[in-house]
Amino acid sequence: MMFLKLAWLNIWRNRRRTLITVASVFFAVLLAITFRSVTDGVYENMIHNVVSYSSGYLQIHKKGYWDEQSIDNSFEADEQLSKKLLNNPKITYLMPRLETFALSSFADKTKGVMVLGIDPVSEKEVNRLNEKIIEGQYFESNNVDHILIGSGLAEQLNTKVNDTLVLIGQGYHASSAAGKFKIDGILKLGSPELNSNVIYMPLQASQYLYGAENRLTSLSIMLGKTSDLESSKRAVENTIDIEAYEVMTWKQMMPEMDQFIEADSAGHYIIIGILYFIISFGLFGTLLMMTFERNREFGILIAIGMKKRLLAYVVLLESIMISLMGCLMGVLAGILIVHLFTENPVQFSGSLREVYEDYGFEPIIYFSGHIRIFITQTLIILVLAILLALYPGFKILRLKPVDAINS
Known part of the structure; x- marks a missing residue:
């Protein structure tokens, strides 16, 4: 309990740094939820349109x-x-x-x-x-x-x-x-x-x-x-x-459509994989900034007797708390955006509408509000943030107090 309290007090000692890190996690979660909601919504609507006219x-x-x-x-x-x-x-x-x-x-x-x-x-x-x-x-x-x-x-x-x-x-x-x-x-x-x-x-x-x-x-x-x-x-x-x-x-009655969706989903998995890669770099950049800014602080704490593993543990708790705050805010914002566009789908007009209709697609972009989207994307970003948060701990374990104080 003492370490949790210490970690909580530490993250608010530098509000700007904390808010920047929280914002990184927030936008990562929001972006992942929105992207997945759109792709799943398009597939769900396409399936619904086809099966309602044919098989059910x-x-x-x-x-x-x-x-x-x-x-x-x-x-x-x-x-x-x-x-x-x-x-x-x-x-x-x-x-x-x-x-x-x-x-x-x-x-x-x-x-x-x-x-x-x-x-x-x-x-x-x-x-x-x-x-x-x-x-x-x-x-x-x-x-x-x-x-x-x-x-x-x-x-x-x-x-x-x-x-x-x-x-x-x-x-x-x-x-x-x-x-x-x-x-x-x-x-x-x-x-x-x-x-x-x-x-x-x-x-x-x-x-x-x-x-x-x-x-x-x-x-x-x-x-x-x-x-x-x-x-x-x-x-x-x-x-x-x-x-x-x-x-x-x-799926049994129209295997060709099921195979088309599976093949198309593979492309989306590549895109969302690239998205996670970009998100990871953004999160790592903020954690790297946080670690270098506090290098002198870490050196002084180790010099006055704090054990390196306990300091690494506190810093890990700080990162987890910041990630949880960012994830929670991202989920809440994601729920609002998905609900807004679920109630008011994006409708195409003009030539783009005609192109969609000519290919047999409804010229509307639907969003999916399935709960698994929020849970899955949040857990992925949270795990990424925690894994990246191991870097400051690793840095602390290898830190030399004299070099850190004089840096």
Whole structure:
């Protein structure tokens, strides 16, 4: 306790030196937290955007469906199952879908398309599908003969809002599926491939068209952006009959996107490694300055009888205290900045916005507020600061009192 008190009094004997060192640690922590928050936020948002339009974070489907994605491998919708799943606090939305293919026709043009039977309400809440409409309007659940199509598909078929599209396909158990549908709206989606091939229709309309009343090909599950994927998957598997159903994560269904993120993350690790290297030099510079400024003081203390190891211990405690103060202040500032930009994401405009949209990315920079970012970055900077603080102690152990006093 005596050494702690002595160390605390020592650090405030020279306020300017202490504040400079605290500021070095503070900016190091703040910079590391902000950088990591941005990179994680961008990945989380990219994953959320992709999975909300396609697979969901988790997907329940009939066993064997993923190997043979046919409407014949659909399953009957179960309200009791949905209620059980929604009791899990990590699950935010369930998105029932009937996904199959058809031949679309307008005038003298035809094209193979993917038909997605959706719940208009949940799609509107999860991925704001209604905001993607560039012409026309969003449909309602009771619009049984109305559809939405991608702008790329509308161009290829030369159709516009209120035109009637003919769809022909194969229904459940080889029944025929044919119908005429009015185009309520034209969508511009982030994915160019999806934009040129997709047709959305209300779930009940798609079930009626394909003779698959009350049947689904998949039940997509949306989680919080920072939820643990594997633990959520295990929780879902404990809720369902795994003999009849299969649960897959988005990583299993879209391994190419997972590999892209892993490869891109490697580049970010190099950048943050360089950042830590620069931070280490900044911290070392302030500690070096502190050591040389106090050289005479250390020499006098050793000369009057203080043991070198005890003096090194006190100086180490001083460095730890200063580092803890800087880390605490950096975390508090990091929380404020991350919260500010989480509530008000950075939105691009002008030509930069167009570039992002052309490549299928949302022109917004999101920040991640996951607690692991604050804990990990703070611990890394704190460990770096403590390791660098060993230098003054090493210097003291090799100090010659006479040379130090006369320096």
